[in-house]
Amino acid sequence: MLRSLLTASSLLACQALAYDQTLGFNGPALVDTWPLDEIYQMALAEGCVVTIEDTDEDALKKEFEGRFPGMNLNLTTDLSNFHSVRLDEQLAAGHVHVDSIAFQTVHDFPRLDAKGALFHYAPVGFDQLYPSMRDVRAAFYGILTVGWAGKWNTDKLPGIEPPVEWEDWLRPELKDKLVLTYPNDDDAVLYAFDLIMQQYGKSWFDRLLAQNPRWVRGTRSPDTIMADANSTWAASLTSDGLFPTSNVNVSHPVQGSFVTWLQLAAIPKDAPHPEAAKLLHNYMLTPEWQSTRGSWPVRRRLSRHL
Secondary structure (H helix, E strand, O other), X not given: OHHHHHHHHHHHOOEEEOOOOOOOOOOOXXXXXXXXXXXXXXXXXXOOEEEEEEOOOHHHHHHHHHHOOOOEEEEEEOOHHHHHHHHHHHHHHOOOOOOEEEEOOOOHHHHXXXXXXXXXXXXXXXXXXXXXXXXXXXXXXXXXXXXXXXXXXXXXXXXXXXXXOHHHHHOHHHOOOEEEEOHHHOHHHHHHHHHHHHHHOHHHHHHHHOOOOEEEOOOOHHHHHHHOXXXXXXXXXXXXXXXXXXXXXXXXXXXXXXXXXXXXXXXXXXXXXXXXXXXXXXXXXXXXXXXXXXXXXXXXXXXXXX
């Protein structure tokens, strides 16, 4: 009974957003106006579970369950191309078992929306997102910003002149110190190298190879290797990170281009726990969560600057 009353009330608290570009085939968005703690009560009444497929938010489970006692966040972390295939398989079988998706293959979201697979839902704070970071009908929206950075371990390279522009990474002091992700292992890394060579030519890459970098799989591997005190590898330009930490400094080129992108999120239309999914998405757009990501927020008036 409680669930029915709360769900009905939540529908009454929502209103149509913008306009329907598909002549009603996908329906208008719902704009939520409920306080976060009341959405929490609806999620508890629904069953206390939310399942999300995400590429990179291992800390999210601890944060979410700590903020909302009694809730259980089932988090599957994997590469985006695997996530999108799994959701396609669920849609084809007519049995969606995830409540939320958040991954980096941005082209998948318009495709899924065109199939009518996404719930057009605007969490509280949706209107505070930068317009370029949200779908006009709230089918999907950014929850954080990711980007490649130049990074180096200051314990292993003390007093080094910061490498800022791409040609700085070819300096002698970085020879035998670079650990890089294979360009063919990650499309965003491949694009980063393509941008650099468009500016500096293929000779830049030839000179990079002369630095004798260590090539690894995965964009998290460089961080792990740089952090290893027993490793001599100390710097990378194929790892995410927008802000420095205690012993890792970060730079972005001023004259050159570098790669950033949105981590998009959406709720499948047939999510088994829609109230719990709403709770999760509302939480991820709060100033509380946005300001602690170590990345550029997607909400206005919260932006951090390098």
